Amino acid sequence: MKACYAQEMRDIDRAATEKGGVPSIVLMENAAIACVNELKKDFGCLKGKRTAIFCGKGNNGGDGFAIARHLCSAGADVSVFLVCGSEFSGDAKINFDIINKIDAINTDVISDTDNLKYIIRANDIIVDAIYGTGIRGSVTGISYDVINEINENSSYTLSVDVPSGINSDSGEVCGICVNAHKTVTFASYKIGMLLFPAADYIGETVVADISIPDYIIEESAAAATVTDAEFVRKNFPKRENNSQKGDYGKLLVIAGSEGLSGAAYLSSRSAVESGSGLVTLALPDCISAAMESKTTEVMTLPLDSIGGHISSTAVKKILEYMEKADAVLIGPGLGRSRDARIVLCEVLKNSNIPVIIDADGINAAAEEMNAVKDCQCPLIFTPHAVEMSRLTGLDKDYIEENRLTVSREFAEEYGATVILKGHHTVVTAPDGEQYINITGNSGLATGGTGDVLAGITASLAARGINETTAAAIAVYVHGFAGDIAMEKYGIESVTATKVMENISDALKILLVEN
Numbered sequence: 001m002k003a004c005y006a007q008e009m010r011d012i013d014r015a016a017t018e019k020g021g022v023p024s025i026v027l028m029e030n031a032a033i034a035c036v037n038e039l040k041k042d043f044g045c046l047k048g049k050r051t052a053i054f055c056g057k058g059n060n061g062g063d064g065f066a067i068a069r070h071l072c073s074a075g076a077d078v079s080v081f082l083v084c085g086s087e088f089s090g091d092a093k094i095n096f097d098i099i100n101k102i103d104a105i106n107t108d109v110i111s112d113t114d115n116l117k118y119i120i121r122a123n124d125i126i127v128d129a130i131y132g133t134g135i136r137g138s139v140t141g142i143s144y145d146v147i148n149e150i151n152e153n154s155s156y157t158l159s160v161d162v163p164s165g166i167n168s169d170s171g172e173v174c175g176i177c178v179n180a181h182k183t184v185t186f187a188s189y190k191i192g193m194l195l196f197p198a199a200d201y202i203g204e205t206v207v208a209d210i211s212i213p214d215y216i217i218e219e220s221a222a223a224a225t226v227t228d229a230e231f232v233r234k235n236f237p238k239r240e241n242n243s244q245k246g247d248y249g250k251l252l253v254i255a256g257s258e259g260l261s262g263a264a265y266l267s268s269r270s271a272v273e274s275g276s277g278l279v280t281l282a283l284p285d286c287i288s289a290a291m292e293s294k295t296t297e298v299m300t301l302p303l304d305s306i307g308g309h310i311s312s313t314a315v316k317k318i319l320e321y322m323e324k325a326d327a328v329l330i331g332p333g334l335g336r337s338r339d340a341r342i343v344l345c346e347v348l349k350n351s352n353i354p355v356i357i358d359a360d361g362i363n364a365a366a367e368e369m370n371a372v373k374d375c376q377c378p379l380i381f382t383p384h385a386v387e388m389s390r391l392t393g394l395d396k397d398y399i400e401e402n403r404l405t406v407s408r409e410f411a412e413e414y415g416a417t418v419i420l421k422g423h424h425t426v427v428t429a430p431d432g433e434q435y436i437n438i439t440g441n442s443g444l445a446t447g448g449t450g451d452v453l454a455g456i457t458a459s460l461a462a463r464g465i466n467e468t469t470a471a472a473i474a475v476y477v478h479g480f481a482g483d484i485a486m487e488k489y490g491i492e493s494v495t496a497t498k499v500m501e502n503i504s505d506a507l508k509i510l511l512v513e514n
Contacts, residue, residue: 001207002188002222003436005169006133012187012220016212025091027186027210028059032066034208035160035184036074039125042156042182047075052119053127054110054146056134056164057084062092063160064129065099072104079106079123083130083146113145120153128157128178130164133190138175139165151179159183162190163201170401171195179203187212189226194424194436195403224404224426224434227476232510235473237463239275248277249462252301252325253455254318254343254361255332256283258308261291263333263359263451266496268298270455271329273503274477276462280325282318284310309335312342319350327354327462331361332451340364348375354461356380358454359387366390372414378467379416382454388420408432417467419457421450425475429468437472439479441494443486448496453478456503481506 004012016022036046043049053068055061065080072078080099086109088096099105110116120126128150130143139147147165150157157180162168165177168190180203185193187210192198225231239248251271256264261283268281279298283291284305291300301321303314322328330347334340344364347355348371355377357365362383365372369391372379381391389396392410399406403420407428411418418428423442427435456478460470481502485494488502 001226001228002217002220003191003194003224003226004188004220004222005191008220008222009133009188009190012212012216015216015220020213020216022211022213025094027212028062028066028091028095030210031063031160031186031208032070034186034206034210035063035067035127035158036070038182038184038206039071039158040074043125046071049076049125050123051076051078051125051127052123053078053080054083054130054150055080056130056132057088057092058132058134059090059092060129060132060134060160060164061088062090062095063132064127065092065095067127067129067160068099068105069095069102072102078104079108082107082109083143085109110142110146113142113149116146116149117153120149124156126150126154126157128159128164128180130178132161132164133168135165135167135174139177140175144176147176147178157181159202161185162193163198166192166198166201168192171198173197173201177201182206184208186210187217188222189436191223191404194226194438196400196423199424224436227435227437227472229476229510232473232476235465235469236511237465245277248275249459249464250278250280250324250326251276251458251462252280252282252321252328253332253458254282254310254328254330254347255334256281256287256291257310257333257335258284258286260333260335261287262448265291265294266448266451266500267329267332267358267455267458269295270452270500270503271459272297273500274456274459274474274507276459280321282314282321284308306339307337309337310340310343312339315343315346318343318347322347322351322353325353325462326464327356327458329356329358329454329458331358331364332454334360334364336360336363341368344368345371348372348377351375351377354378354380354467356382356454356458356461358382359450362387363390372416379414380419380457380461380467380471381416382419382421382450382457384421384450404434408434417471419453419471419475421453425479427468427472427475433468435468435472437475437479439476440482441486441491443491443494444479444482444499446495449478449482449499452496452500452503477503477506477510480510
C-alpha cells in the first residue's frame with residue numbers, strides 16, 4: 001500500500017480521471033459506498049439507525065452528501081448538518097442537489113451550537129465529512145465548536161478520508177481535530193495519519209478501494225510504501241528441499257558486556273528464531289561462560305575483554321570470523337568505550353558484507369562518523385529518536401516532528417538503510433525510498449525489544465535480501481510478533497522475551513499463502 005501527501009493524492013485522483021477514464025463523481029460515489037459498507041460491518045442492519053452527518057463545503061462534504069443518500073436507502077434516519085455554509089461546486093454540488101430533493105433527509109445549516117450536544121447524543125452514528133485533507137490553517141469558529149461537541153458527545157464517529165482538523169501531510173492537529181472511532185481513507189494512507197499526534201485520533205483505519213486503477217497508484221510519486229503482509233510473503237526467502245544450513249545465512253553478532261548480556265542473548269537468539277542457518281555470538285570472555293549455559297542454537301566466540309567490555313585486541317579474531325560470515329550485527333549491549341569504537345571502525349573498514357549497527361554500536365558510530373562515511377559495505381542503522389539525535393546532532397523533538405525527512409537525508413548522505421524506530425517505524429533506503437510500518441503496539445516500549453528487532457534484521461540481511469527490504473520485513477515481523485504477544489498476555493505484560501518467542505508464530509501466519 002502507498003502513503004501519500006495531500007497533493008500526491010490529488011494528482012492520483014486527477015490521473016484516475018484524465019488518464020484512467022474514471023470520472024471524479026464515480027470516485028466520490030465509491031468513497032461513499034465504502035464508508036457505508038464499514039458502517040454496516042460495525043452496526044449490521046442500518047434500518048432505523050439515527051445518523052448525523054457533518055459536512056464541509058469541499059469534496060469531503062460531497063462524500064458526506066453521497067453517504068447520506070446511501071444511508072437513507074438503507075433505511076437509516078439521516079440528518080445532514082452544513083458546517084461551512086451552503087454554497088457548493090463540482091461533484092459536491094451534484095450530490096448536495098440530489099439529497100435536497102429527498103424528503104427523508106433533513107438538511108440544516110449550523111449557525112450556532114447551543115443544542116448540538118443533545119443532537120449528537122441522540123444519534124447512533126456521527127459521520128465527520130467536514131475537512132478531510134483540505135484543511136488550511138487552524139480550525140476556528142463554528143467548526144471548532146462542532147468538532148469539540150462531536151468529541152465530547154458522540155458514542156461512535158466515522159471520519160471520511162481523514163479526521164477533520166488533522167493536517168494530512170504533517171500529522172499536526174490544527175487547533176482541534178475529530179477523535180474518530182474509525183477512519184475510512186481512500187486509495188492510500190495519508191502520510192499525516194501515520195505520524196504523531198494525528199495517529200492518536202484516527203481510530204481503526206480502513207484503506208478503501210474506490211476504483212482508482214492500480215497502475216495509476218503504482219506510477220504515482222507517492223511518498224512512501226506502507227508495509228503489509230503481502231510484502232512480507234513476496235520478499236521473504238523461501239527454503240529449498242535441497243539445501244543446508246549455510247544456505248540460510250551465516251551471521252556474526254558482536255555484542256554484550258558485563259551487566260548487558262541479555263541484549264546479546266536476545267539479538268542472537270532472535271536471529272535464530274527468524275531462520276538464520278548459523279549464528280555466532282562474539283562477546284567478551286568475561287561473560288562467555290554465562291552465555292554458553294544460556295544459548296543452545298547460538299555458537300559463542302569469546303573475545304578479549306577489558307573492564308567488562310570488549311577489548312580492541314579482539315579485532316584480529318573478529319576479522320577472521322567475518323571472512324566466513326554473510327552479515328555482521330554490532331552493538332547490542334556492547335557498552336560505551338574507546339575499545340568498542342576501535343572495533344566498530346575496524347569492522348567498517350574491512351567489511352564487504354552488510355553491517356547492522358544497533359544500540360551501543362550507534363553510540364560508537366556517532367563519535368566516528370568519518371569511518372561511517374568512508375566505509376564501502378552496505379549499512380543498516382537501527383536508531384530510536386535519541387540515538388538519531390546523536391548521529392545527526394539534531395534535536396530529538398525536531399526528529400520526531402520530521403521523521404521522514406530526517407531519515408531520508410541521513411540515508412542519502414551516508415548511503416545507509418535507516419530504521420528510525422517508534423510507533424509507525426520508518427525504514428529508508430540509501431536512494432530515499434521509504435517504508436512505513438503499521439504493526440506493533442505500545443507494549444513494545446520496553447527494554448530489549450530493540451535487540452530483538454536487530455536480530456531479525458540481521459538474520460534477513462545475512463540471507464542475501466536487499467538491506468532495505470530486509471529491514472522493512474523485519475520491522476513488520478517484529479511488530480506483528482509484538483501484537484501476538486499483546487493478545488496472549490495483555491499490553492502491560494509484553495516483554496522482549498515474549499516478542500522473541502512469538503517470532504515463530506508471526507512467521508507461521510505471515511508466510512502462509514492465501
